[in-house]
Amino acid sequence: MGDAVASITTRARTIDADFALIGHQESWRAAADVLAVLRGPERTPLPDDEIKDILPWIPPRAVCHVDVGSIVGTKARGLYIDSFIPPDRLEAAYVHENIARVRGAAACAIQAGAKIVSLGGFSSILIEGNFDQLPERRGTVFTTGNTLTVAFIVQGIQKMCALEGRNLRRSTLLIVGATGDVGSGCARCLAPIVRRVLLSARKVERLRRLAAELQDDGVQVEIATDLPRFSAVADVVICAASLASPSLLLGRIASDAIVCDAGYPKNLSPTAEMLDAKVFFGGLGQITGGMKFTPDFHGILNRHPFPDVVHGCLLEGMALALEHRFEPFSQGRGFITQERVAEIETIAARHGIYLAPLYNADGPLEDRLDARWNGREDESMGERPSRTVESSF
Numbered sequence: 528m529g530d531a532v533a534s535i536t537t538r539a540r541t542i543d544a545d546f547a548l549i550g551h552q553e554s555w556r557a558a559a560d561v562l563a564v565l566r567g568p569e570r571t572p573l574p575d576d577e578i579k580d581i582l583p584w585i586p587p588r589a590v591c592h593v594d595v596g597s598i599v600g601t602k603a604r605g606l607y608i609d610s611f612i613p614p615d616r617l618e619a620a621y622v623h624e625n626i627a628r629v630r631g632a633a634a635c636a637i638q639a640g641a642k643i644v645s646l647g648g649f650s651s652i653l654i655e656g657n658f659d660q661l662p663e664r665r666g667t668v669f670t671t672g673n674t675l676t677v678a679f680i681v682q683g684i685q686k687m688c689a690l691e692g693r694n695l696r697r698s699t700l701l702i703v704g705a706t707g708d709v710g711s712g713c714a715r716c717l718a719p720i721v722r723r724v725l726l727s728a729r730k731v732e733r734l735r736r737l738a739a740e741l742q743d744d745g746v747q748v749e750i751a752t753d754l755p756r757f758s759a760v761a762d763v764v765i766c767a768a769s770l771a772s773p774s775l776l777l778g779r780i781a782s783d784a785i786v787c788d789a790g791y792p793k794n795l796s797p798t799a800e801m802l803d804a805k806v807f808f809g810g811l812g813q814i815t816g817g818m819k820f821t822p823d824f825h826g827i828l829n830r831h832p833f834p835d836v837v838h839g840c841l842l843e844g845m846a847l848a849l850e851h852r853f854e855p856f857s858q859g860r861g862f863i864t865q866e867r868v869a870e871i872e873t874i875a876a877r878h879g880i881y882l883a884p885l886y887n888a889d890g891p892l893e894d895r896l897d898a899r900w901n902g903r904e905d906e907s908m909g910e911r912p913s914r915t916v917e918s919s920f
Contacts, residue, residue, distance in 0.1 A: 590607055
């Protein structure tokens with residue numbers, strides 16, 4: 528095992544970087560593919576059991592350079608840094624170990640001279656309320672990337688409604704994981720343009736605070752920690768819970784519901800009965816100005832059925848680097864507003880970063896609209912009756 532670990536950990540080389548991306552793999556298959564590239568084509572692929580043995584021993588490290596281009600001609604160079612959090616160690620029991628791994632990855636980014644660092648996947652969840660646990664920055668700023676993630680989730684919902692001929696203003700919206708940074712950001716953006724909002728999360732006090740905030744804006748809100756009753760009446764669902772594995776069971780769901788799985792790892796359990804619900808993976812964007820990995824990790828780090836598709840949390844750092852705005856755009860929890868979402872959308876679009884084509888586990892979805900469609904609407908929010916109901920089912 529020692530030789531296998533050494534072959535992976537001794538090949539890192541750092542550069543002065545505009546940006547860095549910190550991530551981890553959501554499955555053992557993805558982790559095996561990353562290790563295969565790092566070890567080189569001349570080496571025999573490791574068996575699955577050995578991969579599971581050695582991965583916890585691999586320290587965070589830069590695995591490739593990432594070059595991105597803008598449609599206006601600017602370029603930025605960065606690094607992808609893998610924290611090598613094992614896919615089966617995302618539960619709360621490993622939180623201190625995983626924060627240490629994110630700190631190690633952050634130290635790699637700082638050492639590389641990265642001006643801005645995006646935190647991908649569970650990295651942002653671990654750090655969004657704990658930025659003081661990151662190493663001393665020395666000129667490097669960090670962003671969770673959650674604001675652009677919210678932007679692409681909202682755009683995806685609007686696009687799916689357009690594809691299905693659905694009037695979003697008449698819809699009942701359910702957000703699972705509503706009190707997280709992404710979930711609450713989606714609530715603030717979508718609540719003014721839907722008929723009714725259902726919020727579900729584990730912590731009742733946070734739910735009450737978010738509901739009160741939305742109520743002040745005249746939104747009809749109901750909250751609950753128990754999910755099945757809500758899922759039966761919602762026709763638009765956003766799954767943005769912080770889950771260690773795809774284990775979410777919505778229960779009975781409307782047959783024509785639009786469901787956005789925005790989790791990393793995915794939220795929805797493979798055994799979930801979705802009937803004829805329209806499910807898509809949300810929070811993804813596409814770089815149209817070009818993206819290059821060195822060594823070549825295309826199809827491994829971005830495992831999507833379309834080229835140059837990346838999670839919004841990572842794209843936020845790239846967009847800000849192309850804009851030369853090296854600032855912590857997304858930090859903490861609960862600060863994502865419609866105004867901030869509109870601002871990062873504008874920055875991303877200026878550099879050719881748009882909502883990715885929609886797809887799910889079965890492949891691409893029917894896409895009759897242009898991939899650059901941004902889903903913005905110029906409609907009056909109007910006056911709405913205010914009502915907050917706490918449900919306990």
